[in-house]
């Protein structure tokens with residue numbers, strides 16, 4: 617990422633595939649309350665590999681999307697993926713652009729969509745002010761962002777927890793914010809949006825849903841493992857902790873009493 621020191625997950629092919637799987641896996645929860653049926657020209661900020669763009673175009677067949685991202689590698693993958701989706705044909709544009717300083721004119725878009733973006737942004741207030749500038753009066757913004765402090769596994773897994781906090785510390789020190797979800801309401805208010813609504817989404821599974829629980833634990837394992845190289849390289853964790861984490865994951869995945877809990881935050885608001 618151009619204005620960041622390091623992207624914790626890296627930009628490998630594996631990571632790009634992971635982003636796509638992540639988007640599909642979380643689709644139901646993320647889009648449950650996202651209704652874009654009244655928006656025709658949407659700005660998608662931080663489109664990454666285009667995983668959400670594909671979902672957006674599939675779910676809302678009338679939509680045209682203007683995607684921006686800072687990272688050229690992600691954009692190339694997004695272009696490739698979207699060119700292979702017949703339903704996307706003629707309905708999207710992708711530009712390399714910094715959301716802090718967009719080149720779009722004032723009052724351009726009927727809505728804006730962010731998913732897992734502001735956690736990587738050093739100045740979310742500036743991004744939201746800039747987003748407001750390019751939105752038309754009455755346009756809506758939709759945000760989905762992390763609250764990483766909420767992740768918990770029972771039986772308690774101290775190595776996983778320690779690794780996860782090292783992950784979050786690293787992201788924080790790189791200028792990101794792994795807890796940005798809780799700030800969305802205040803950030804939107806400060807950026808001059810009105811009708812600000814926030815909603816905590818809970819991701820939770822116990823012995824009543826063993827298959828879903830297993831999928832969720834595997835999802836988290838994959839997410840954490842994707843940061844291992846960067847965290848070891850920067851001496852935030854050592855190989856001993858990584859091995860202890862792997863051991864705890866292999867135990868909890870077969871534990872009939874395991875419980876997994878997490879949350880994230882969604883917010884919508886309107887340009888007055």
Ligand SMILES: C[S@@+](CC[C@H](N)C(=O)[O-])C[C@H]1O[C@@H](n2cnc3c(N)ncnc32)[C@H](O)[C@@H]1O
Pocket residue numbers: 617635636639661662663664665666667668684685686687690713714715716730731732733736737
């Ligand atoms: C975790 S990815 C999420 C991608 C996509 N929204 C998804 O859910 O699959 C975050 C993306 O935000 C982009 N990004 C971060 N800061 C940005 C900025 N200031 N302007 C534009 N894109 C940015 C990154 O390059 C990265 O592709």
